[in-house]
Amino acid sequence: MDLHKMTIKQISEKIKNREITALELTEKMLEKAKEIEKKVDSFLCITEDVAIEQAKKVDKKIANGEKVSSLAGIPIAIKDNICTEGIKTTCASRMLENFIPPYNATVVEKLNKSGTVLIGKTNMDEFAMGSSTETSAFKKTKNPWDLNKVPGGSSGGSASSVAAGQVFCSLGSDTGGSVRQPAALTGIVGLKPTYGRVSRYGLIAFGSSLDQVGIFTKDVYDCALVLKEIAGKDDMDGTSSPIEVPDYTKFLDGNVKGIKIGIPKEYFAQGIDEDVKKAVLAGVEQLKELGAIVKEISLPHTKYAVATYYIIAPSEASSNLARFDGIRYGYRTKEFDSLDDLYIKSRSEGFGEEVKRRIVIGTYALSSGYYDAYYKKALQVRTLIKQDFEKAFEDVDVIIAPTVPNVAFNFGEKNQDPLSMYMEDVCTIPANMAGVPAISIPCGFKNSLPIGMQIIGKHFDEATVLKVAHAYESCGDFKDKRPNL
Structure with missing residues (x-):
């Protein structure tokens, strides 16, 4: 098999x-994961001993006749910015190269309770800052469809591990598209839930008002299964919502008759590859044939989303990353002459170029004399973006757009032009700004590389997002296509 x-x-x-x-499954998957790992470099560490111990516990429960969840015994991977007790959590940064958390993130606790088997921690862009997984301090993860292409980012290792068949599911984090964008580039399903739907406790912060733990799976049904397990109120996270968590799998009936789909003209404008547009619009036509109602809508403030994001996210990053100072924990320089010298050298040596770039941008935007002109103004525009979605959802149930403007690109192609790299997230950022749920599913190929279709929903209406995604997925065979490794 x-x-x-x-x-x-x-x-x-x-x-x-x-x-x-x-145990048999885990041993076979570990063997396969290691074999594939030589080609794709998805993992920063493979947790073989932990995986075998967890698998034995599941087998013991089954042997005793105990009821187990649908995730029991399932090999998974976790992005390396989600805390795992006793297992290194580095954020792919020299700053946290030897950090071993004394506790689990809430999502990890929930998955442990479900009986999942942790195969390893996945590579990522340093502190989740990037769109290609090239800013990792340790390695470059490859796209399983073409090893010369990037897998996207920042959760590139998590996406690659699922696309390559190393695990059945992985968790990532999505601050401006870091789950959906790599899902699109590697041809799998990637969900960013509503902000507050899944606990952020134990997720090492980048932009606290934007971060959300997300899910990678091979198909929509699996995504619904995992979301049900990890969603819900958490007393350790003041931003998590008490809204009841439904069984999302019960909504996956293939029936989209009467569901209203909005097509935002701003997402199909200049800068989006023509083949990507065609593939996404062909997907919309398929949903129309199933009985969905399609209408064009406008999200007029979309054009300001990237500029707004790159003030808010770096500002929050500047604040969140101030704790890494060489004193309390994390990297400390070996030679220094004074306290100031210790701070400067530790942070200069511990952080990579992209992280330092964003800290500088954020610190500048928050500084005296510039706060009102930049950060405060960005928050006002963010409100307008959120209001665009609220107005649109008065008339439609979901919004469909491309996930990414293009297919996967070559290593180094955008490294010298940060703005070009930032534009990779032009279609995904607005959902984070508004806090709404969004999913990416495969909808076609260009030059043998996957194209992603993004479905965006109302706050806490993941059920409808998954329902529409599942109905489309059931029409074709994109979910069954796998890279040949």
């Missing part, structure tokens, strides 16, 4: 029916 090509739903049934034990 090609176990690594299966979905969570398929493999879960085999475990529950005792066709395969969790």
Whole structure:
């Protein structure tokens, strides 16, 4: 059996029916993950001992006749900015190269309770700042569809691990598109839930008002399964919502008759590749054939989203990363002459270029004399972007747009032009600014590289987003296409 090509739903049934034990599955997946890892470099560490121990616990429960969840025994991966007790969590940065958290993030606790098996921690852009996973201090993750292309970022390792069949599911974080963009470039499903739907406790902060833990899976059903397990109120996170968590899988009936889909003209304007436009609009036509109602809408402040994001996110990063000073924990320079020298050298040596760039931008935007002109103004524009969505959702149930303007690009192609790299997130940033849920699913190919379609929904209406995504996915065979490694 090609176990690594299966979905969570398929493999879960085999475990529950005792066709395969969790330990057998874990050993086979570890072997496969290591074999593939030589090509794609998805992981910063593979947690073999932890995985085997967790798998044995699942088998013991099944042997005792205990009821287990649909995620029991499922090999997963976790982005390396999500805290795992006793396992290094580096944010792919020299600053945290030897940091071992004394606690688990809430999402990790929930997955542990569900019986998942942790295969390893995945590579990422340093402190989640980047769109290609090239800013990692340790390695460059490759796109499984073409090893000369980037997998997207910042959650490139998490996306690559699922696309390459190393794990069945992985968690990432999405601040401006860092789950959806790599999902699109690697041809898998990537969901950013509503801000507050999933706890951020234990997620090392980049932009606190934008960050959200997200999910990578091979298909929409698996995504719904995982979301049900990790969503919900958490007393450790004051921004998490008490709104009840439904069983999202019950909404996946393929019926989209009467659902109103909005097509924002701003997302199909100049700068979006023509083949990407065609693939996404062809997907909309398929949904129309299933009975969905399609209408053009406008989100007029979209054009300000990237500029606004790159004031708000760096400002929050500047504040959040101030704690890494060489004193309390993290990297400390070996030679210094004074306290100021210790701060300067530790941060200069510990942080990479992109992180330093964003700290400088954020510190400038928050400084006296510039706060009102930049940060305050950006917050006002953010409100206008949010109001655009609220107005649009008075007339439509979901909004469909491209996830990324282009398909995967070559390593080094955008490194010398930060603005070009920042524009990779032009279609994904608005959902973070508004705090609404959004998913990316594969909808086509260009030059044998995947194209992603983005479905955006109302606050806390992940159910409808998943419903529409599942209906479209069921029409074609894109979810079954896998890279040949």
